[in-house]
Amino acid sequence: MNNIAQLEGMRCRKHYFTLPLDYAQPQGPTLKVFARELQGLQTNAENLPILLYFQGGPGFAAQRPLANSGWLKRALQEFRVLLLDQRGTGLSSPVSYRTLSGLSATQQAEYLRHFRADNIVRDAEAIRQQLSPQMPWSVLGQSFGGFCILHYLSAAPEGLQQAFITGGIPSLTRSADEVYRATYQRVLDKNREFQRRFPDAQQLLNTLAAHLRQHQEYLPNGDRLTVEMLQLLGINLGMMQGPEAVYYLLEQALLEGTDGQILNPLFAEHFTQMLSYHTNPLYVLLHEAIYCQQTSSNWAAQRVRAEYPEFAPDAAELLLTGEMVYPWMLHQISNLRPLQPCAELLASKPDWPTLYNLQKLAANKVPVAAAIYSEDMYVAREYSLETAAQVANLRYWLTSEYEHNGIRMDGEHILDRLIALNKGAQLR
Structure with missing residues (x-):
């Protein structure tokens, strides 16, 4: 052949x-x-x-x-x-x-x-x-x-x-903790730049977050769209043309239905396409391990996030996160859920070889x-x-x-x- x-x-x-x-x-x-x-x-x-x-x-x-x-x-x-x-x-x-x-x-x-x-x-x-x-x-x-x-x-x-x-x-x-402290600061900067370029972006985010807190909305793959998951869109803020894509998506997030606001199916479809955690499990399972040498990560991004309350999902002014992975993703994303016990074992592994x-x-x-x-x-x-x-x-x-x-x-x-x-x- x-x-x-x-x-x-x-x-x-x-x-x-x-x-x-x-x-x-x-x-x-x-x-x-x-x-x-x-x-x-x-x-x-x-x-x-x-x-x-x-x-x-x-x-x-x-x-x-x-x-x-x-x-x-x-x-x-x-x-x-x-x-x-x-x-x-x-x-x-x-x-x-x-x-x-x-x-x-x-x-x-x-x-x-x-x-x-x-x-x-x-x-x-x-x-x-x-x-x-x-x-x-x-x-x-x-x-x-x-x-x-x-x-x-x-x-x-x-x-x-x-x-x-x-x-x-x-x-x-440097440890995973040090890496993520630097990363969160850069993501803060990207959020500020995003808001400067698109003055109504913050209000669009806040309105959508408030809707998701009050209503159960679902993505085409069956996963519930939570505020935490919405924040993951921030991974696109570090790409050329990424902020534009996020903004145009947020513009069309909600529609007026006969019974009030509803999630736009077009938004739900495009949101799913802009995130790849459900199709690329190794990214979630091994992302923090790429920084580990003779130590465990123990969900470094989640722990370090506590030092940055600006990223809280219940914040009045919602911010987007970056390429961090979090343990809750193994519960909320259905294609990752069967791998949650494995993810915990990898996160606690203390003897990753030196790279x-x-x-x-x-x-x-x-x-x-x-x-x-x-x-x-x-x-x-x-x-x-x-x-x-x-x-x-x-x-x-x-x-x-x-x-x-x-x-x-x-x-x-x-x-x-x-x-x-x-x-x-x-x-x-």
Whole structure:
């Protein structure tokens, strides 16, 4: 069967790999890991070196490209691109409450402890040994993908020719509590900016929240729309065009029915589409674990939230939250509810392995170019700069031109500048 698909301006080839669940037990259970290889249409494109893309997340599959555009357009000039579905996502042994239903909560937690950046990188290196055994490859990481690259540099730098990071330089040592204190402050700033840009947004939020406190309204998937769930819309405030999308959604939240105000079905449908917790459980189950090294998170975002009473769901002036995850989500979101005992076990796990080798990073020889977005709501600028100073051979471009999803909005330009950085070009 021909395994090469044709898309606008490029060819695609599917790759499936059988890899260990636990690399400490290579003869034990295995996973299917999927990656999609993209090639340009130019002569000899099939022989170009490989650029592996680490998707943001955790818990999201790699993008499904439609055409040779955006950052792919720039990348395919010099590389073949490999879009990796990280384990548990997309076509890589995907995780959901249904795929885990035959396991006890303890067994589920034991299984999912293998789904952090360390094992994602082990998968990547095992794939490189099959596709590019004689040559290190280049890597590009967006958001959580950058976290994976910092681990790659710590664990297997010999596999890397160069690295590019966009919006994803983590702290190497700070706790989840410290990360969320910084995050809440940035989310406060984004709320203020949202209210400044859209003067009636606060009243729209307050009116909708009051309605939800007095009436039981439900989303198309059957979940009740609570005030706490409404606040989750704030995850979009840190994206380019995200505040606009939230505002236009709030404008049409309520309708006048024969018996008073009712929730607009159009709002309910679009609200569900703007949040992905119900379809991407790994994001909730492992989000806080990406910050844990020899410690547990114990629902850090929930605990730290108590230090910021402005975010209380019963506040007179309702604010939106960010990308934090909360234990109540495992009760209110039906697709997560069966995984609630597992989530509690993962949140209390005290011995997550260390992710970063500070000595190796200080002596790093792999060229790294990073875009740091100064107004990033998700990854603290100060922590990114702190880490950049601890990693040798890392050059960064600090810019206020983009929000966290800059690679999606202007990826061709951003990747071009990062490639130039690694080539030693002087940025103008």
